[in-house]
Amino acid sequence: MLHLKNYIDGAFVEAHDGQTLEDINPANGQVIATIPRSKSSDVESAAVAAKKAQSGWNATPMAERITWLETIADALESKHEQIAQAESLDTGKPISLARRVDASRSVENFRFFASFAREQKEMTFEMKDAMNYVHRNGLGVVGLITPWNLPLYLLSWKVAPALLMGNAIVAKPSEMTPLTANILAETLDELNLPSGVFNLVHGLGPEVGQGILEHPSINGISFTGGTATGRIVAATAAPMFKKLSLELGGKNATIVLDDADMQQAVDGAVRAAFTNSGQVCLCGSRILVQARIAEEFNAAFVKAVSSMKIGAPGDEESQIGTVISMEHLNKVESYIDLAMEEGGTILTGGTRAMTGRLGPDHNGAYLAPTVVAGLSHLSRCATEEIFGPVVTIHTFETLQEATEMANATEYGLAGSIWTADTAKGKALAQTIDTGIVWVNTWLHRDLRTPFGGVKNSGVGREGGQWSMGFFSETTNICVKDQN
Numbered sequence: 120m121l122h123l124k125n126y127i128d129g130a131f132v133e134a135h136d137g138q139t140l141e142d143i144n145p146a147n148g149q150v151i152a153t154i155p156r157s158k159s160s161d162v163e164s165a166a167v168a169a170k171k172a173q174s175g176w177n178a179t180p181m182a183e184r185i186t187w188l189e190t191i192a193d194a195l196e197s198k199h200e201q202i203a204q205a206e207s208l209d210t211g212k213p214i215s216l217a218r219r220v221d222a223s224r225s226v227e228n229f230r231f232f233a234s235f236a237r238e239q240k241e242m243t244f245e246m247k248d249a250m251n252y253v254h255r256n257g258l259g260v261v262g263l264i265t266p267w268n269l270p271l272y273l274l275s276w277k278v279a280p281a282l283l284m285g286n287a288i289v290a291k292p293s294e295m296t297p298l299t300a301n302i303l304a305e306t307l308d309e310l311n312l313p314s315g316v317f318n319l320v321h322g323l324g325p326e327v328g329q330g331i332l333e334h335p336s337i338n339g340i341s342f343t344g345g346t347a348t349g350r351i352v353a354a355t356a357a358p359m360f361k362k363l364s365l366e367l368g369g370k371n372a373t374i375v376l377d378d379a380d381m382q383q384a385v386d387g388a389v390r391a392a393f394t395n396s397g398q399v400c401l402c403g404s405r406i407l408v409q410a411r412i413a414e415e416f417n418a419a420f421v422k423a424v425s426s427m428k429i430g431a432p433g434d435e436e437s438q439i440g441t442v443i444s445m446e447h448l449n450k451v452e453s454y455i456d457l458a459m460e461e462g463g464t465i466l467t468g469g470t471r472a473m474t475g476r477l478g479p480d481h482n483g484a485y486l487a488p489t490v491v492a493g494l495s496h497l498s499r500c501a502t503e504e505i506f507g508p509v510v511t512i513h514t515f516e517t518l519q520e521a522t523e524m525a526n527a528t529e530y531g532l533a534g535s536i537w538t539a540d541t542a543k544g545k546a547l548a549q550t551i552d553t554g555i556v557w558v559n560t561w562l563h564r565d566l567r568t569p570f571g572g573v574k575n576s577g578v579g580r581e582g583g584q585w586s587m588g589f590f591s592e593t594t595n596i597c598v599k600d601q602n
């Protein structure tokens with residue numbers, strides 16, 4: 120069993136009061152590691168170290184910080200398999216997914232921001248008698264708070280631009296998935312990143328997370344997590360005038376038009392619904408199908424879903440592993456019960472999986488991918504974020520109806536449209552109130568583009584120049600001509 124520590128001011132340390140929490144393997148209930156159960160005094164140490172380090176880091180030339188990102192990318196790449204194994208163990212996701220998505224994207228995040236920054240030109244505005252130079256300084260110390268579904272993928276998506284722009288960091292990963300944040304801290308330590316530039320404080324949200332939100336020396340908060348927690352983050356940080364980026368929950372629609380390529384639409388809808396057991400904020404958990412093809416689509420979709428291979432996270436063949444914990448499994452199952460109460464019909468799934476299996480994976484948080492039909496698109500199951508392998512399937516007649524149904528939730532994160540007519544798809548996309556809509560694809564990401572939610576799915580944008588903007592203060596220097 121591992122005993123993880125905080126990483127503060129360039130040293131691995133226990134929580135001040137020595138308390139710990141257990142990190143549980145969702146596939147078998149066994150303890151993988153203990154982590155410090157830190158408190159606000161540990162946050163204080165991290166914030167002091169970060170504040171001390173930040174001015175030196177901010178003064179480091181941008182070209183050197185870019186080289187740092189490239190060095191970090193190379194070092195993480197050399198640990199690709201270690202990262203994938205740790206992520207699969209911690210989250211219960213299939214190892215193939217952890218390799219393809221989590222480990223690869225964590226490396227790419229550092230590499231992307233390095234190359235993107237190299238392409239940037241100084242912004243100037245010429246006047247008749249003066250020149251204006253737009254200058255970007257680091258915000259100062261930033262607090263980065265991240266969830267359990269894509270642990271290092273999402274943490275590195277914040278760490279890379281934060282370091283690039285000259286900030287020092289106090290990071291808090293989810294207490295349920297601390298392993299890869301620890302690998303990142305070890306890597307930065309091995310590379311001798313200046314002490315205090317990156318600090319990692321493990322523990323619970325209401326203890327460590329809240330401590331970060333409230334700390335007066337932490338100037339900006341980048342938070343990814345649930346909408347309910349986002350409300351607490353905003354309520355705490357806004358009166359302190361901290362800069363805030365909130366990436367929150369979603370209830371995304373997959374809209375299948377009657378001219379869509381059937382096989383492409385089925386494959387896309389399955390991937391959108393069940394990648395990471397439906398535990399991606401962008402997952403298409405509501406499928407809206409045009410009436411003329413509904414019967415054919417539903418049959419093909421259910422057939423594809425029921426043939427997905429559920430298996431142990433470490434099994435190379437697994438397409439569906441566990442959900443994050445037994446507690447979360449219970450929550451997801453409560454929505455399946457609710458679907459029955461709301462008048463729904465289960466077309467496939469709805470039950471635990473791997474339950475009869477002997478061996479170390481017995482009693483894991485496995486749930487068969489579940490498709491529910493017959494519910495109103497306004498039902499709770501079709502409007503609340505379940506964040507598990509459960510989709511509801513609905514029928515519409517007109518495109519206007521599709522728009523109304525897609526927009527009938529408090530969320531506005533993402534969605535996809537499947538059609539043979541890309542112009543029609545693009546026009547329909549413009550009527551959907553979400554931060555991103557994919558046409559004939561899903562989770563197809565260009566890291567230069569704006570990423571973020573509307574309505575209750577978030578505030579602000581990440582990606583390319585938006586991340587660079589968030590993690591900096593933009594100032595103007597106006598130099599008058601002297602002649």
Ligand code: NAD
Pocket residue numbers: 264265266267268269273291292293294322323324325327328329332343344345346348349351352366367368369399400504506532572576577
């Ligand atoms: P969560 O909100 O429970 O936790 C997220 C992080 O916040 C964790 O590190 C947690 O410890 C911390 N936290 C909890 N209470 C806190 C408090 N009072 N103060 C400060 N920090 C606190 O979310 P989760 O269950 O870990 O993740 C799932 C959610 O994240 C889903 O709603 C999903 O849609 C969302 N998500 C959104 C995006 C996006 O980009 N929009 C990406 C991934 C996940």
